Amino acid sequence: MTRYRYPSIPEAQVTPRELFESRRRFLNTGLALGAAAIAPGLLWPRSSYAWQGALEARIDSELPSHDLAGGEAPTSLRDITTYNNFYELGTGKRDPEIYGHQLVTDPWSLTIDGEVDKAGTFALEDVLRHQELEERIYRLRCVEAWSKVVPWIGFPLAKLLERHEPTSRARYVVFESIHDPDSLRGQRRSVLDWPYREVLRIDEAMHPLTLLAVGLYGEILPNQSGAPIRLVVPWKYGFKSIKSIIRISLVEERLPSSWEERNPEEYGFYANVNPQVDHPRWSQARERRIGESGRRETLMFNGYAEEVAHLYAGMDLQRHY
Numbered sequence: 001m002t003r004y005r006y007p008s009i010p011e012a013q014v015t016p017r018e019l020f021e022s023r024r025r026f027l028n029t030g031l032a033l034g035a036a037a038i039a040p041g042l043l044w045p046r047s048s049y050a051w052q053g054a055l056e057a058r059i060d061s062e063l064p065s066h067d068l069a070g071g072e073a074p075t076s077l078r079d080i081t082t083y084n085n086f087y088e089l090g091t092g093k094r095d096p097e098i099y100g101h102q103l104v105t106d107p108w109s110l111t112i113d114g115e116v117d118k119a120g121t122f123a124l125e126d127v128l129r130h131q132e133l134e135e136r137i138y139r140l141r142c143v144e145a146w147s148k149v150v151p152w153i154g155f156p157l158a159k160l161l162e163r164h165e166p167t168s169r170a171r172y173v174v175f176e177s178i179h180d181p182d183s184l185r186g187q188r189r190s191v192l193d194w195p196y197r198e199v200l201r202i203d204e205a206m207h208p209l210t211l212l213a214v215g216l217y218g219e220i221l222p223n224q225s226g227a228p229i230r231l232v233v234p235w236k237y238g239f240k241s242i243k244s245i246i247r248i249s250l251v252e253e254r255l256p257s258s259w260e261e262r263n264p265e266e267y268g269f270y271a272n273v274n275p276q277v278d279h280p281r282w283s284q285a286r287e288r289r290i291g292e293s294g295r296r297e298t299l300m301f302n303g304y305a306e307e308v309a310h311l312y313a314g315m316d317l318q319r320h321y
C-alpha cells in the first residue's frame with residue numbers, strides 16, 4: 001500500500017537518545033526507591049512516576065531552543081497560566097487555573113487509530129520515550145483578539161504520526177480531548193458538544209511547525225494549559241490548538257471541529273489567522289497582547305506566512321476562513 005510521504009527521522013538520531021533515556025529511568029528508579037525507604041508515605045504512585053518523573057528529568061536537561069516569534073519577548077509565566085480558555089474547566093479566563101485540579105492527568109494514554117498501519121492505545125510515557133524534545137517560542141493568537149508569546153516544550157506532531165504509518169487514505173487528522181463530566185465542571189454544561197474535537201488537513205498536521213506540547217517555560221504543562229499533551233498550531237486561531245488530547249484519528253472524510261459545529265459562520269474549518277477577514281462580530285485587524293497596554297497589528301498567518309502560505313495557494317481565503 002502506498003503511504004503518505006513525509007521526511008523521515010534517521011534511525012541513528014533516535015537510538016542514542018533511547019539508550020540515554022533508559023539509563024536515566026534506571027537511575028530515577030533507584031532514587032525513588034531510596035526515598036521510599038526514608039519516607040514510605042511520600043512514595044509517588046507508580047503511574048505518576050511513569051510519565052511525570054521521566055519527563056521532568058528530560059525537561060531539566062539542556063533542550064535545543066528555537067525562537068519562532070521573531071525575537072518578541074515571551075509573555076510572563078503568570079499571564080500565560082492565569083488567562084486561559086479551557087471550557088472543560090469553565091468559561092471564565094481564571095477558571096482553568098482555579099479548577100485545574102479537576103483534570104486528572106495520571107495515568108494518561110493516547111489512542112492513535114483510523115487510517116494508520118500501526119494503531120493502538122499507548123501509555124503517555126511510551127509515546128514520549130520515542131520523541132526528541134525541544135523548546136519552541138511561538139505566538140498564540142486567540143480568535144477573541146488577544147495573544148501571547150509562549151515558550152513551549154514539545155515535538156513535531158509529524159514525528160508521532162510517522163511512527164504509526166498513515167495510509168494513503170489518511171486525508172484529515174481528528175483530535176479529541178478528555179471527556180470526564182464527573183470531574184470536569186465545565187463538561188456538565190453543553191457549551192459545546194463534548195468532547196472537544198479539532199481537525200486538521202493531513203498536510204497541516206504534517207507541517208514541521210505543528211507541535212505537540214508537553215511543557216512550557218521549562219516545566220511540565222500546567223493543567224490549565226492543556227496537560228499532559230496539547231496541540232499547538234501557531235498560524236491558526238487558538239481554538240485549533242486543542243488541549244489534553246486522548247485520541248488522534250486519521251480519517252478519509254472531513255469532520256467538523258467542535259467550534260465549527262457550534263457556529264460555522266463564526267468559526268471556520270481553517271481558522272488561519274488573517275487580519276483581513278473579520279469575525280462576524282469584531283475586527284481581526286488588531287490584537288491585545290496579554291501583559292501589554294494598547295493593541296498590535298495582527299500578522300498574516302500570525303507571522304508564519306513564509307512557512308505556511310503555500311499550503312493554501314490558490315484558495316480564496318475570504319471564503320475558506
Ligand SMILES: Nc1nc2c(c(=O)[nH]1)N[C@H]1C(S)=C(S)[C@@H](COP(=O)(O)O)O[C@H]1N2
Pocket residue numbers: 080083084085086087088140141142143148177196224225226237238239240241242243244
Ligand atoms: N480541550 C480544549 N482545548 C482548547 C480550548 C478548550 O476550551 N478546550 N480552548 C482553545 C482556545 S479558544 C484557545 S485560545 C487556546 C488557549 O490556550 P491557552 O489557555 O493555553 O492560552 O486553547 C484552545 N484549546
Ligand SMILES: [Mo]
Pocket residue numbers: 085141142143144237238239
Ligand atoms: Mo481562543
